[in-house]
Amino acid sequence: MPTRTVKTSEVDVLIIGAGPAGLMACNALSKAGVNVRIVDKRPDKVMAGQADGIQPRTMEVLQSYGLVDQLLAQANQMHIAAFYNPNPVTGAIELTDRTPDVSETSTPYPFEATLHQGAIEEIFIDSIRKSGVEVSRPIAPGSIQISEIDKDSTNPDVFPVRVRFKPDFQKLWLTRSSQKVVLNHLDTLDDDGQPDTEVVHTKYVIGADGAHSWVRKSFDIEMEGEQTDFVWGVVDMVPQTDFPDIRNKSAIHSNHGSCMIIPREDDKVRLYIQLGSNEAIDATGRVDKEQMGPEKLLDVARKSMAPYTIKEPKNVDWWTIYRIGQRVAARFSVDERVFIAGDACHTHSPKAGQGMNASMNDAHNLAWKLVQVLRGWASPLLLKTYELERRKYARDLINFDKEFAKMFSGKIKATEGEEGFSHQEFMKAFQTFGGFTSGIGICYQDSVITNACHQSHARNLIIGKRLPSQTILRAADGRPIELQHLVPSDTRFKVLVFAGDIYDSAQKARVDRLGEDLAAADGFLRRYSPEGKISTAFDVLTIASKRDIVRVADLPDLLHSHWTKVFVDHKEFNGPRGGNAYANFGIDSHAGAVVIIRPDGYVGTIAPFEHVADLNGYFAEFTKQS
Amino acid sequence: MPTRTVKTSEVDVLIIGAGPAGLMACNALSKAGVNVRIVDKRPDKVMAGQADGIQPRTMEVLQSYGLVDQLLAQANQMHIAAFYNPNPVTGAIELTDRTPDVSETSTPYPFEATLHQGAIEEIFIDSIRKSGVEVSRPIAPGSIQISEIDKDSTNPDVFPVRVRFKPDFQKLWLTRSSQKVVLNHLDTLDDDGQPDTEVVHTKYVIGADGAHSWVRKSFDIEMEGEQTDFVWGVVDMVPQTDFPDIRNKSAIHSNHGSCMIIPREDDKVRLYIQLGSNEAIDATGRVDKEQMGPEKLLDVARKSMAPYTIKEPKNVDWWTIYRIGQRVAARFSVDERVFIAGDACHTHSPKAGQGMNASMNDAHNLAWKLVQVLRGWASPLLLKTYELERRKYARDLINFDKEFAKMFSGKIKATEGEEGFSHQEFMKAFQTFGGFTSGIGICYQDSVITNACHQSHARNLIIGKRLPSQTILRAADGRPIELQHLVPSDTRFKVLVFAGDIYDSAQKARVDRLGEDLAAADGFLRRYSPEGKISTAFDVLTIASKRDIVRVADLPDLLHSHWTKVFVDHKEFNGPRGGNAYANFGIDSHAGAVVIIRPDGYVGTIAPFEHVADLNGYFAEFTKQS
Structure with missing residues (x-):
C-alpha cells in the first residue's frame, strides 16, 4: 500500500450527519458565529420519503430561528383528525369522529405540517449557506478519539477530539456511482493530487448520524429497549380515491388491519399500512423488502379501506417496510465532548410524527449550551443538562410510543366483551397524548438551568x-x-x-x-x-x-x-x-x-x-x- | 453637429418613470409575461424622504402580488392615532384622545405601514428582476408620437407609439456627476461606440413620471384645480423627545400652528410642521427652501409641541417645504395608447398618506386591463375604464383632501363661539374619512366591468x-x-x-x-x-x-x-x-x-x-x- 497523504484541520464543533438533527445544530451554531463543520456520507440530501411530520412546537422553534415561513410556504397543514371504524353489522369502515388534529391552543401553529424531509433539509442548507457553511459530502468518519489528557481542559486553544475520515470515501462513491466496482482496488485509483484522508481536531463532536450511528457504535453506547412484533408498510403517492378524508389525518381501524393516512404537500399522501407480524420478515427476523412492493402494500390497504377504493396511484414516490423498534441510547454524551442526537439516540414508530421533531429538538437543546460554553460564558457542566433533559424526554417518548403503537396496531371492539379496546378509549388516548404529539407538553426536570422554587x-x-x-x-x-x-x-x-x-x-x-x-x-x-x-x-x-x-x-x-x-x-x-x-x-x-x-x-x-x-x-x- | 447614431427597438409597453406607480405597473406586467421596459431619468432610486405611508388597501394589493411580507419585514406600523389640543387655560397642548389609526376591520392589515419610498421601490425592483426586467437609468424621453393611422389597429405586429430618448442623457449625467460643466458641449464628448439615442416603437406608454410629468406636458394635458395658502415643512429624523406619543400618529393642534407626527421604520420619525402662509414663499409665490432649514422648522415645531421638548435630533435624513396644491389631470389617457398614472395625474397634500397609495393603485387598475388586451382576450374598450375609474377616484381624493387639509391646517376652538371647529368635529371628520385614508372605501362606478344589477x-x-x-x-x-x-x-x-x-x-x-x-x-x-x-x-x-x-x-x-x-x-x-x-x-x-x-x-x-x-x-x- 503506498503512503497516504493526510490533511489536518481544526474546528470548534464537528457535526457528523446532515439530517434534521445535524442541520438544526449546524444552523443554530453557525448563526451564533461558532466555527462549525458538518459532514455527511450521503452524496445528496434526501430526495423523497423518510420523515415528514412537523409538530406545533417544532414550528415554534423554527420560528425562533426565522425559518418557519419557509416551511409554511411549502408544507401541507393537517387541521383535522378523522377516525374510521368497522360498522358492527357490515364490517365496512365508516366515519366515527372528526376532531382537531391538535387540541393545544397555546401555540400560533395549532396544526401539524407535513413536508418531505429533503425539503426541510433544504431550508436549513439555505440558512447555513448564509453563514458561509456548506455540507461536506460524501464524507464518512473512520476513527474518533477523545484525549484523556485534554478532555477537561477549558483552554480555548485545545482541541481534545480527533476524528479521522475514511480515506478515499469520496472517490469510492464517485466510482460506484459510475457503475464501476472497485471496492477492493481503492489504492489503484488515479492520483488527483487531493490528500487521501483528513484528520479533524475539534472541541466537540455531534453524532447526528442516524439509527445506525457510527459515532454511537464507536463508543459502544448500547441501545436499550426492544423490537416489537408490529410490522408496517409505508407508501408515498398521489392517490386516486373516493375516501372522503384523504386530505385529513385519518386513523382507520378495520377488521383487516389498521391504516393511517397522512396528507402531504401538493397532492401527495402517505399511507401507513399494518402488515401481519410475519409478513415481509425473513428467517432472521429482519424486514425483507423483496417480499413486498407498493402494489402489494396497496392491496392490503384496499382491504382495510373498503368500501372506499384506491385506484392505481399516479405516482409512487417512495415506499418502505419497517418493524417497530423502541429503543433509547444508554448515554447521549461521552465526557461532554462527544454528543449523539436524533435517531442516533432513539428509535420508535413513525406514525405519531415524532421522529424528526425529537431529533431537531435534541439539537435545539444542545446548541445554545455549546455556544455558551465555547464563548466562555458558561461552565462546561451546563453540557451535562443535555443528556439529563433529552434522555428523559426520549424515554417518555418511547413509553408514549408503546401505548400509541399498541392501540394503533390493535383492534377496536365492536361490542362489549370482545377483545380489544373501544373507540372512546382510543380517542381518549389520542387526546391525552396531544401534549406529546404537539411537542408542547414537554417539561424539563429540575437542574442547574431549571429551578422551580418560586x-x-x-x-x-x-x-x-x-x-x-x-x-x-x-x-x-x-x-x-x-x-x-x-x-x-x-x-x-x-x-x-x-x-x-x-x-x-x-x-x-x-x-x-x-x-x-x-x-x-x-x-x-x-x-x-x-x-x-x-x-x-x-x-x-x-x-x-x-x-x-x-x-x-x-x-x-x-x-x-x-x-x-x-x-x-x-x-x-x-x-x-x-x-x-x-x-x-x-x-x-x-x-x-x-x-x-x-x-x-x-x-x-x-x-x-x-x-x-x-x-x-x-x-x-x-x-x-x- | 455631427451625424447621430440611432438605435431602434420594439416593446409592448414602455413605462416612463420608475417611482411607485411605474414600478407597480412594471411588476404587474412583467409577472404576467408582458414584454415591458421601464426607464427613469434619475440615476438611482430614492434614497430618503418622499412618500412613506402605505394604506391597508395597498397592503392587500401588495399581498395579491406576493410582496406584502417584504414590506412588513421592514416597515413601521401605526396602530394608534393620538390627538393633542391646547389646554383652554394654560394653552399648552395635552392629550385629548387616542383612537385606532384605522377603524376599518374588514382588512387583514388594520393599520398603516410607513417605510421610506426607496425601500418600497427596492421591493419592486427585486421582484421585476426575477422576471428579468431592470430599470434603465438615467434615460429621459425627448419626443413622443402616436400614429394616427395605426392607433386603432389591433394587429399584434403594429407598434403605434414612437418614443425617442434624449440623446446623450446618460453621458451628460455621468459628466455632471464628475463635476464637469459640459451642458453646451454635448457633441464634443468622446465617442464611446454607443448609439447617441434610441427610438422605441411601442404599443402602449405609461407616463408615471411624477408631478412635473413630461408625458402629460407632451400631450398638453392640463392640471385642473388650484394652489392653497397652506405651507408646510417636513423633517425626517431620529428625535430625542419626551413627547409621549412619538411612536404613534399624532395630530397636534396648538395655538402656534399644527403639527403631525408620523413614526417611521427603526427609530425614525417624520414631522409635518405648519408654516405661515407667506413663510418660505418667494415673490413669485413659489416655495423658497433657501429661507428655511431643518433647525428653523424644528423651532416652529417646538412652539406647537410645548410643554414637550425636542432636543437637537441625532440625524436629519431629509427635509422639505411645500405649498399644498390640489389638482387633477383633465385626461388620464390619450387614445388609450398613452396613459398617465400616479403624481402625473393628481397632486394633493401628503399628510393623509394618500399619494403613493393612489399612485400604486392607478397602476394596479391599469395593468391587468393592458394584459387582457395585449393577450387578445379583451377588447381595447376595456382600457377606457382606466380613466373612468381612476379619474373619478382622483377627484374624490382632492375633495377629501380639501376638507382634510383645511381642518388640519385650521384651529381647534377652545370654547363655543370662537372661530374654528371643535375637537369633536375634527374627530368625526377623521373617522368619516377613514374609508378614504384606508383605501378600502373606494368604489368604482358602473361600467362594462362593474355591473351592479343583482x-x-x-x-x-x-x-x-x-x-x-x-x-x-x-x-x-x-x-x-x-x-x-x-x-x-x-x-x-x-x-x-x-x-x-x-x-x-x-x-x-x-x-x-x-x-x-x-x-x-x-x-x-x-x-x-x-x-x-x-x-x-x-x-x-x-x-x-x-x-x-x-x-x-x-x-x-x-x-x-x-x-x-x-x-x-x-x-x-x-x-x-x-x-x-x-x-x-x-x-x-x-x-x-x-x-x-x-x-x-x-x-x-x-x-x-x-x-x-x-x-x-x-x-x-x-x-x-x-
Whole structure:
C-alpha cells in the first residue's frame, strides 16, 4: 500500500450527519458565529420519503430561528383528525369522529405540517449557506478519539477530539456511482493530487448520524429497549380515491388491519399500512423488502379501506417496510465532548410524527449550551443538562410510543366483551397524548438551568416548559406582538419583568427597587454580561399589567433600554388578539414577577421582585463571571 | 453637429418613470409575461424622504402580488392615532384622545405601514428582476408620437407609439456627476461606440413620471384645480423627545400652528410642521427652501409641541417645504395608447398618506386591463375604464383632501363661539374619512366591468368595491384560508360560487343546474377561455354554506376542478377565525349566489343561479370570444 497523504484541520464543533438533527445544530451554531463543520456520507440530501411530520412546537422553534415561513410556504397543514371504524353489522369502515388534529391552543401553529424531509433539509442548507457553511459530502468518519489528557481542559486553544475520515470515501462513491466496482482496488485509483484522508481536531463532536450511528457504535453506547412484533408498510403517492378524508389525518381501524393516512404537500399522501407480524420478515427476523412492493402494500390497504377504493396511484414516490423498534441510547454524551442526537439516540414508530421533531429538538437543546460554553460564558457542566433533559424526554417518548403503537396496531371492539379496546378509549388516548404529539407538553426536570422554587408567582408559566403563545401590546405604539417572537433563539437569556400595576405608588416603589437590585454591580445582569454590556447576554423586557404606560420614562432605566422593550397586557386596539396575559400566565396583576426564559425558549426560573438574590444564585450555578 | 447614431427597438409597453406607480405597473406586467421596459431619468432610486405611508388597501394589493411580507419585514406600523389640543387655560397642548389609526376591520392589515419610498421601490425592483426586467437609468424621453393611422389597429405586429430618448442623457449625467460643466458641449464628448439615442416603437406608454410629468406636458394635458395658502415643512429624523406619543400618529393642534407626527421604520420619525402662509414663499409665490432649514422648522415645531421638548435630533435624513396644491389631470389617457398614472395625474397634500397609495393603485387598475388586451382576450374598450375609474377616484381624493387639509391646517376652538371647529368635529371628520385614508372605501362606478344589477343577492359585497377579508375553511382539509389570498393579481377573473346548502335536495338540484349552465358551450367560461382551458382565464371557487361537504365529488365537475377549490363557511376547527361569511357578505345561506371578482380584486358583478345569462352578457361587453 503506498503512503497516504493526510490533511489536518481544526474546528470548534464537528457535526457528523446532515439530517434534521445535524442541520438544526449546524444552523443554530453557525448563526451564533461558532466555527462549525458538518459532514455527511450521503452524496445528496434526501430526495423523497423518510420523515415528514412537523409538530406545533417544532414550528415554534423554527420560528425562533426565522425559518418557519419557509416551511409554511411549502408544507401541507393537517387541521383535522378523522377516525374510521368497522360498522358492527357490515364490517365496512365508516366515519366515527372528526376532531382537531391538535387540541393545544397555546401555540400560533395549532396544526401539524407535513413536508418531505429533503425539503426541510433544504431550508436549513439555505440558512447555513448564509453563514458561509456548506455540507461536506460524501464524507464518512473512520476513527474518533477523545484525549484523556485534554478532555477537561477549558483552554480555548485545545482541541481534545480527533476524528479521522475514511480515506478515499469520496472517490469510492464517485466510482460506484459510475457503475464501476472497485471496492477492493481503492489504492489503484488515479492520483488527483487531493490528500487521501483528513484528520479533524475539534472541541466537540455531534453524532447526528442516524439509527445506525457510527459515532454511537464507536463508543459502544448500547441501545436499550426492544423490537416489537408490529410490522408496517409505508407508501408515498398521489392517490386516486373516493375516501372522503384523504386530505385529513385519518386513523382507520378495520377488521383487516389498521391504516393511517397522512396528507402531504401538493397532492401527495402517505399511507401507513399494518402488515401481519410475519409478513415481509425473513428467517432472521429482519424486514425483507423483496417480499413486498407498493402494489402489494396497496392491496392490503384496499382491504382495510373498503368500501372506499384506491385506484392505481399516479405516482409512487417512495415506499418502505419497517418493524417497530423502541429503543433509547444508554448515554447521549461521552465526557461532554462527544454528543449523539436524533435517531442516533432513539428509535420508535413513525406514525405519531415524532421522529424528526425529537431529533431537531435534541439539537435545539444542545446548541445554545455549546455556544455558551465555547464563548466562555458558561461552565462546561451546563453540557451535562443535555443528556439529563433529552434522555428523559426520549424515554417518555418511547413509553408514549408503546401505548400509541399498541392501540394503533390493535383492534377496536365492536361490542362489549370482545377483545380489544373501544373507540372512546382510543380517542381518549389520542387526546391525552396531544401534549406529546404537539411537542408542547414537554417539561424539563429540575437542574442547574431549571429551578422551580418560586413557581407559585407565575402559576401557569410552568418552569421547564416552553413559553406559551400570547399577544401583548407594545407600549409606545400599541402594536400587537406575539410574545414568542420576543424570545428568538439568539443564545441570550430573556428577563421578562412583569411589572404589575406601575401606576400604583406602592407598586411603583417596588418596581424602582427591583430596578436597583437588577442594576447592582453584583447582580446577575452586570456580573455575567461580557464587557459590562447587558444586551450581549441578556434581553430585558418589561410587561406592565395596565394600558397607558406610554410614558416608559417612568420606569427604571434598565427596564426600558429602548422604546421597543416595554409592553402592556391589553387586547389589540382594532382586533380580537391579546389581553389577559397576567391571568393566562397566573401572575398577580398587581404584584408582578420576574421570569427567566432560557435561550431555547423554556422557562428557566421565576422570582418575586424581592428575590433577585435567587436569580443571582440561579445564574451563579452555571455561568462564569465576566 | 455631427451625424447621430440611432438605435431602434420594439416593446409592448414602455413605462416612463420608475417611482411607485411605474414600478407597480412594471411588476404587474412583467409577472404576467408582458414584454415591458421601464426607464427613469434619475440615476438611482430614492434614497430618503418622499412618500412613506402605505394604506391597508395597498397592503392587500401588495399581498395579491406576493410582496406584502417584504414590506412588513421592514416597515413601521401605526396602530394608534393620538390627538393633542391646547389646554383652554394654560394653552399648552395635552392629550385629548387616542383612537385606532384605522377603524376599518374588514382588512387583514388594520393599520398603516410607513417605510421610506426607496425601500418600497427596492421591493419592486427585486421582484421585476426575477422576471428579468431592470430599470434603465438615467434615460429621459425627448419626443413622443402616436400614429394616427395605426392607433386603432389591433394587429399584434403594429407598434403605434414612437418614443425617442434624449440623446446623450446618460453621458451628460455621468459628466455632471464628475463635476464637469459640459451642458453646451454635448457633441464634443468622446465617442464611446454607443448609439447617441434610441427610438422605441411601442404599443402602449405609461407616463408615471411624477408631478412635473413630461408625458402629460407632451400631450398638453392640463392640471385642473388650484394652489392653497397652506405651507408646510417636513423633517425626517431620529428625535430625542419626551413627547409621549412619538411612536404613534399624532395630530397636534396648538395655538402656534399644527403639527403631525408620523413614526417611521427603526427609530425614525417624520414631522409635518405648519408654516405661515407667506413663510418660505418667494415673490413669485413659489416655495423658497433657501429661507428655511431643518433647525428653523424644528423651532416652529417646538412652539406647537410645548410643554414637550425636542432636543437637537441625532440625524436629519431629509427635509422639505411645500405649498399644498390640489389638482387633477383633465385626461388620464390619450387614445388609450398613452396613459398617465400616479403624481402625473393628481397632486394633493401628503399628510393623509394618500399619494403613493393612489399612485400604486392607478397602476394596479391599469395593468391587468393592458394584459387582457395585449393577450387578445379583451377588447381595447376595456382600457377606457382606466380613466373612468381612476379619474373619478382622483377627484374624490382632492375633495377629501380639501376638507382634510383645511381642518388640519385650521384651529381647534377652545370654547363655543370662537372661530374654528371643535375637537369633536375634527374627530368625526377623521373617522368619516377613514374609508378614504384606508383605501378600502373606494368604489368604482358602473361600467362594462362593474355591473351592479343583482347587488341584492350579496348585499355586502358591494359591486365596485374590493372583496373584503374573510376566513373560510377548505372543505377537504379544514384549513383556514383568507379569502383574499384566493384572489391574487394573476390577471384571471375569479368566479366565486356561493353554493348555499347543498345538502338540501332542492338546492342541490339548483347547484347541478348552475353547473350545467356554467358548462354550456356558449357560456362565458367556455366562450372566453383561450383554447378551451378554463383555468387559463378563470378560477372557479365554490363556497358552501354548511360544513361537512368533504364529499366534493357531489358537486358538478366545474365546481370542484381540484380538491383545493372547494370551501365551507365555518369557524376554524381549533381557533377563533372564520365563520359567518354568508352573513357578512349578505348572501342567503340557502340560495347562494355567483360573484365575479375582477383580476384586481374588485367585485365585478353578481348573479343569482338562474341568471348565468347575465354573467354571459357581462363578459360579452368587453371580452373577445376565443
